[in-house]
Amino acid sequence: MSHTGAPSSPVSRNLERFPERHPPLDSQSALAEANRCLFCFDAPCTAACPTHIDVPRFIKKISTGNLRGSASTILDANILGLSCSRVCPVDVLCEGSCVMQRYNKKPIEIGRLQRHAMEYFYDHPAGGIKVSKPAAGAGRVACIGGGPASLACAAELCRQGYAATVFDNRPLPGGLNTYGVAEYKLRAADSLREVEMVRSLGVEFRHAAVGKDLPLADLEGDFSFIFLGLGLGSMERLGIPGEDALGVVDALRFIERYKTQPGFEVGRRVAVIGGGNTAIDAANAAVRLGALEVHLFYRRTEREMPAFSSEYDHSKVEGVRFHWLAQPVQVLATDGQVVGLKFVRTQLGEPDASGRRNTVPVPKSHFDFACDMIVPALGQSRLAAMLSSTRGIELKFGSIVVDRATGRTTNPQYFAGGDCVNGGREVVDAVADGKRAALAIADALRAEAAEGAESHG
Amino acid sequence: MADLTTRFAGIGCPNPFWLASGPPTNCGEQVMRAFDAGWGGAVWKTLGDPIVNVSSRYSSVDWNGQRMMGLNNIELITDRPLEVNLREIAEVKKRYPRHAVVASLMVESKRETWHEIVKRCEGAGADGLELNFGCPHGMSERGMGSAVGQVPEYSRMITEWVKEVARTPVLVKLTPNITDIRMAARAARKGGADGLSAINTINSITGIDLDTFTPRPNVGGKSSHGGYCGPAVKPIALYHVRQIASDPEVGLPISGIGGIAGWREAAEFILLGCGTVQVCTAAMHYGYRIVEDMIDGLSNWMDEKGFRTVDDFRGLSLPKTTEWKHLDLNYKIVARIHEDKCIGCDLCYIACWDGAHQCIHRAGYARPADVEAATKARLTVTPIGKLDSPAHTNSKTPPERIPHVDEAECVGCNLCWLVCPVEGCITMEQVDTGRPGESWEQRTAEAAKRL
Numbered sequence: 001m002s003h004t005g006a007p008s009s010p011v012s013r014n015l016e017r018f019p020e021r022h023p024p025l026d027s028q029s030a031l032a033e034a035n036r037c038l039f040c041f042d043a044p045c046t047a048a049c050p051t052h053i054d055v056p057r058f059i060k061k062i063s064t065g066n067l068r069g070s071a072s073t074i075l076d077a078n079i080l081g082l083s084c085s086r087v088c089p090v091d092v093l094c095e096g097s098c099v100m101q102r103y104n105k106k107p108i109e110i111g112r113l114q115r116h117a118m119e120y121f122y123d124h125p126a127g128g129i130k131v132s133k134p135a136a137g138a139g140r141v142a143c144i145g146g147g148p149a150s151l152a153c154a155a156e157l158c159r160q161g162y163a164a165t166v167f168d169n170r171p172l173p174g175g176l177n178t179y180g181v182a183e184y185k186l187r188a189a190d191s192l193r194e195v196e197m198v199r200s201l202g203v204e205f206r207h208a209a210v211g212k213d214l215p216l217a218d219l220e221g222d223f224s225f226i227f228l229g230l231g232l233g234s235m236e237r238l239g240i241p242g243e244d245a246l247g248v249v250d251a252l253r254f255i256e257r258y259k260t261q262p263g264f265e266v267g268r269r270v271a272v273i274g275g276g277n278t279a280i281d282a283a284n285a286a287v288r289l290g291a292l293e294v295h296l297f298y299r300r301t302e303r304e305m306p307a308f309s310s311e312y313d314h315s316k317v318e319g320v321r322f323h324w325l326a327q328p329v330q331v332l333a334t335d336g337q338v339v340g341l342k343f344v345r346t347q348l349g350e351p352d353a354s355g356r357r358n359t360v361p362v363p364k365s366h367f368d369f370a371c372d373m374i375v376p377a378l379g380q381s382r383l384a385a386m387l388s389s390t391r392g393i394e395l396k397f398g399s400i401v402v403d404r405a406t407g408r409t410t411n412p413q414y415f416a417g418g419d420c421v422n423g424g425r426e427v428v429d430a431v432a433d434g435k436r437a438a439l440a441i442a443d444a445l446r447a448e449a450a451e452g453a454e455s456h457g
Numbered sequence: 458m459a460d461l462t463t464r465f466a467g468i469g470c471p472n473p474f475w476l477a478s479g480p481p482t483n484c485g486e487q488v489m490r491a492f493d494a495g496w497g498g499a500v501w502k503t504l505g506d507p508i509v510n511v512s513s514r515y516s517s518v519d520w521n522g523q524r525m526m527g528l529n530n531i532e533l534i535t536d537r538p539l540e541v542n543l544r545e546i547a548e549v550k551k552r553y554p555r556h557a558v559v560a561s562l563m564v565e566s567k568r569e570t571w572h573e574i575v576k577r578c579e580g581a582g583a584d585g586l587e588l589n590f591g592c593p594h595g596m597s598e599r600g601m602g603s604a605v606g607q608v609p610e611y612s613r614m615i616t617e618w619v620k621e622v623a624r625t626p627v628l629v630k631l632t633p634n635i636t637d638i639r640m641a642a643r644a645a646r647k648g649g650a651d652g653l654s655a656i657n658t659i660n661s662i663t664g665i666d667l668d669t670f671t672p673r674p675n676v677g678g679k680s681s682h683g684g685y686c687g688p689a690v691k692p693i694a695l696y697h698v699r700q701i702a703s704d705p706e707v708g709l710p711i712s713g714i715g716g717i718a719g720w721r722e723a724a725e726f727i728l729l730g731c732g733t734v735q736v737c738t739a740a741m742h743y744g745y746r747i748v749e750d751m752i753d754g755l756s757n758w759m760d761e762k763g764f765r766t767v768d769d770f771r772g773l774s775l776p777k778t779t780e781w782k783h784l785d786l787n788y789k790i791v792a793r794i795h796e797d798k799c800i801g802c803d804l805c806y807i808a809c810w811d812g813a814h815q816c817i818h819r820a821g822y823a824r825p826a827d828v829e830a831a832t833k834a835r836l837t838v839t840p841i842g843k844l845d846s847p848a849h850t851n852s853k854t855p856p857e858r859i860p861h862v863d864e865a866e867c868v869g870c871n872l873c874w875l876v877c878p879v880e881g882c883i884t885m886e887q888v889d890t891g892r893p894g895e896s897w898e899q900r901t902a903e904a905a906k907r908l
Contacts, residue, residue, distance in 0.1 A: 035522035038878055041807035041825070044858070047832045050839060063521075092840050101851050102800040103879060306841060404836055426839040 011188075011262050017288050018183035021314065022086075022112055030116040034063035037108045038099065045094035045110055050432035051078035055094055059113055071121035074114055075129055079155040079435070080148055082122065082194055083177050084428045085115035086186040089277075089308050093428070122193055131201050132161030139224030139445040142167060143434075144210045147175020148427045149229030149418025151195065152434030153441075154203040160442040163202070165223070169209035172260070175231055177427060179256040182281035184288070188259050216391055220413060224448070225441045228393075228400060228409070228416035229434060232380035232424055238273065242331030247338030251282040251377035258289055265289075267373025271341055272296045272320075273328055275305035279377035280312060283320040286375065294320045295369070299327040299346050299359045327361065331374060340370040383420050399423050407437030415441055459759035460766050461752060463497065465732040466626040466652030466710040468585045470557035472497035473767055474723065474751050477654075477714050477735035478561035478587065478630075481745070483535070485545025489552060494745035495752055498557030500654075500735060503534035503589045504542055504574065505563045505601075516663040516673035518689060527689030528738045529663040531674060531681055533595045534563050539574075543581040550582035558582070559628065562619075563589040563601050566611065571618045585625045588616065588650075590641075591632035591657025593684045603657070606632035609644035616648025628712060630654040633697050642701040642709070652710040653701060654735065656694045658684025687738040691716025695729060699778050702730030718747070720754030727767055728774035786900060787892040790869035790885045792817070792862045798882035801858030805873035805883060816866035817873055820857045864888070 025033060037059040045055040053074055061070035074081035090096070090111040098107030141157050143150035146168025154164035172178050177191035199205060208214045219226055235250035237243060247267060249257070251274070257264040266289035272279050275298035286294045296315075298305055301324045305312065316322070325346045332340040345365035349358040382398020394401040394410040400421050402408060407415040417433025419425065461472035475498035476482050476491055483502045491499055510532055518527040535542060550558055560578040564570045575586060590606030597604040605611045612629065619627050629645035631638055633656040642653055662682050665672045672680035694715020701707045713726030718739035726734050739747055764770045794805070794817075809817035810825050819828055862873075869885060877883040 032522050038802045038804065040801075041803040042819075042828045042832055042858075044801065044855075047835065048837060050837045052833050052835075052837070089839065096851055098851075099800040099802045099854075102854055422838065425841065429839050432837075 014183045021184045025112050025116050034059045044097040048093050048097040050428045053077040067120040070117035078431050079152050080431050082118040083186050085111050088428050091310050131159050141225045142219050142223040143227045145229035146173040147231050149430035149434040151198050152431040153227045153438045155198045156435045156438030158201040165204040167206050167208050167210045226414050229418045230383050230420040232419045233383045235380050236378040238376050242333050245333035245338045248374045251278045251375050254282050254375050266291045268292045269371040270294045270373045271371040272375045274377035277307045277311050280307045280315045282375045284318045287318045297323045297326045304356050340368050342368050406440035459756040468557045470497040473733040475735045477737040478503050479737040481740045485549050488549050491745045492553045492556045495748040500559040500561050500587050503561040503563045505534050507536050508533040511676045513674040518663050528687040529661045529683040529685050531594050531683040546581040557584050559585040559587050561587045561589050568618045572622045575622050587628040587630050589630050591630045593634050593660045603632040607635050609640045613644040613648040616650050620649035626651040628652040628654050632657045634660050638697045639704045642707045654712040656697045656715045658686045661685030688716045699729050720751045727771050730772040782898040783896045785894040787890050787895050789890045790887050791864045791867040792873050793884050793886050796859050798879050799854050799859045801854040804876045806860040808872050808876045813872045814868050816863040817860045
């Protein structure tokens with residue numbers, strides 16, 4: 001389904017429709033929570049964070065009332081500290097590794113404390129991030145894609161004293177942080193606040209569809225290095241008859257529209273297809289947007305479902321109904337408009353290469369399910385298409401092959417990070433990739449400058 | 458069953474828990490409610506020429522999210538007319554004949570003035586007198602309170618004046634704001650005092666408002682030093698109590714004061730020789746009701762230990778408090794980390810490295826900076842739900858986070874045990890040095906003999 005109407009700005013009505021799942025801490029509660037932290041040495045929470053935020057240090061600073069310093073500690077490690085504080089699956093990251101759990105106590109609420117410090121930072125806009133002045137004639141870097149990986153890469157390059165330009169093909173920058181995160185976790189407006197902060201560091205933003213209007217080859221001459229933070233492609237299709245009927249809208253489009261298109265309306269009876277975190281986000285949103293019934297269908301069972309348990313639990317509370325071992329085989333439509341789905345029952349077979357058990361259709365087990373909206377959430381396609389034949393960049397299973405520690409691709413002018421490398425993980429993973437690449441690029445630029453100086457000297 | 462009935466310097470009371478002179482004993486209505494709650498005695502808010510107070514009067518030190526670890530005040534003695542206070546003392550005594558009512562006194566340093574107030578208080582029915590030679594703020598500027606307590610000759614002189622007319626026991630309340638509290642205690646003894654109260658508050662400035670630069674409490678943009686009390690001062694109070702309790706030249710009953718908030722602190726003061734204890738800050742913080750657990754807790758503890766009366770355990774810790782030179786140089790303990798209890802916070806590791814003797818190690822004997830650098834260099838990714846870590850669990854401490862002690866290098870300083878957040882995870886255990894006990898005094902004496 002194509003775009004109808006230009007996504008304009010965050011939808012303000014969403015403030016009421018999507019009350020926050022984890023409301024902010026007030027100062028007194030933040031202080032009490034901060035004081036619970038043991039201030040571990042070589043803390044497991046820091047180790048568990050892909051960006052290695054020095055968690056005990058920023059929490060200690062909250063407890064001393066040094067909120068500005070706390071925010072700087074976070075931003076030093078992770079420039080998107082605000083969105084990460086909202087969207088990180090903390091129970092499998094920092095909070096999941098908190099030693100308090102072995103102490104028969106609740107883990108420290110690291111995510112909410114981080115948010116407390118970050119909101120102080122954004123509410124008291126008096127600097128706080130040190131940026132080195134770009135050296136005259138220093139190299140310029142292009143970051144392709146406007147999402148977390150590119151933002152982190154560009155911001156770090158500015159802090160290191162290099163000019164960075166972000167090329168984004170969407171009207172609003174921020175990538176999935178702006179368009180693809182459930183509203184009760186992160187509001188589009190907050191993502192844009194972060195983008196503005198990155199812009200204020202000196203990052204230049206350009207609206208262009210690189211690879212279409214602007215070939216990569218053209219950028220190679222203007223920029224010393226190119227960072228690819230492309231994310232993933234469009235969502236996988238169901239691959240069944242009737243899929244193009246009105247009322248079939250994939251999960252990312254669905255989320256993007258309710259976040260940015262004020263007139264967007266949800267169906268009355270919604271079927272979400274898939275068992276991942278995005279499926280859960282879409283299902284929860286459908287409930288919040290006023291659907292009478294929201295049903296989620298997954299072809300395996302609860303045990304195999306890839307969504308985080310906390311997300312699944314939350315969704316049950318929201319009222320989403322779950323159906324296991326069911327696979328859609330046909331979209332039922334009347335006059336081009338969705339009226340239902342035909343399913344076949346499945347049963348679990350042998351484990352496949354990924355270790356998950358495959359599914360086999362049960363003969364003669366078809367059933368129809370009436371609905372007026374279908375939201376497939378089967379994961380995003382890899383971006384192989386854009387790059388497959390270009391620039392000597394090696395791909396594997398549709399993902400860009402890089403040296404993990406530096407993000408360097410098989411073409412030495414190109415670096416890459418985020419979903420287009422890891423196949424689709426969390427915001428914090430993209431930020432970590434972007435920052436690591438920036439540091440490696442800065443090293444490379446320094447080395448080039450040193451060589452240049454030698455040859456001139 | 459423990460019997461808490463107490464007789465202190467000739468004053469009888471149902472238990473050794475007295476309210477100290479201060480805001481909780483400001484008037485008769487309060488003191489009677491306190492007795493109803495269970496307090497065994499009360500030292501009345503200091504009587505004298507009524508004063509004028511300022512506002513505000515208190516400031517405190519909060520610690521780690523807890524309010525009032527230490528409290529500071531610049532309030533002066535009673536601001537109520539003497540006649541009113543005396544009338545109320547008489548009424549309290551009439552209604553509560555078994556409870557101790559002690560009048561705290563502070564007047565100008567004139568013999569006749571002291572004589573007069575002593576007679577009037579005793580006339581009202583006070584069971585005893587406590588001479589306030591300790592208040593360190595305001596009154597001291599007028600030659601009273603700690604201005605008296607800091608000069609042993611003055612303390613002795615005024616005590617003598619009081620004893621010339623007093624028929625009830627006379628307690629002298631000592632200030633800790635002095636180089637050696639034993640001098641003040643001996644002076645009180647020489648003046649004829651029947652008992653001592655220690656300690657009064659400690660000179661303090663609790664803190665400064667970092668926006669206005671005015672110390673707290675703020676009185677119209679200025680502040681003044683005050684007297685410090687509350688949980689923070691208990692160790693200082695215990696030290697002073699031990700000093701006077703172990704001085705053979707003093708030999709007087711002691712009413713212990715300073716940071717007592719529950720039965721545990723009370724037991725500690727009694728173990729160092731006190732006959733009663735006095736409480737103020739804790740009652741100001743939580744109300745008179747705290748005495749219930751003080752009575753209950755102390756009784757249960759006494760039953761457990763087989764003590765029938767307070768006197769059965771009073772002073773038991775005095776012989777165990779000695780000078781450093783008598784401590785055994787050959788006694789040796791080392792830290793043991795119990796792996797099954799370790800939660801992997803590694804506070805003992807960093808405390809030992811930075812604050813002690815570098816004998817607690819992580820795997821590979823890495824130095825702290827190297828440990829942290831290795832972690833920061835590690836590539837970490839978010840596990841994708843059930844795909845990456847089907848059995849994601851944090852219930853067991855990873856072995857590499859459990860530190861171990863190099864016992865040969867451990868000096869037995871206790872620091873790791875003190876910082877460990879888990880009860881029983883680190884224990885300090887005695888090791889046999891194979892050498893007989895020997896103190897520094899003995900060792901130097903032996904060395905001198907050999908010379």
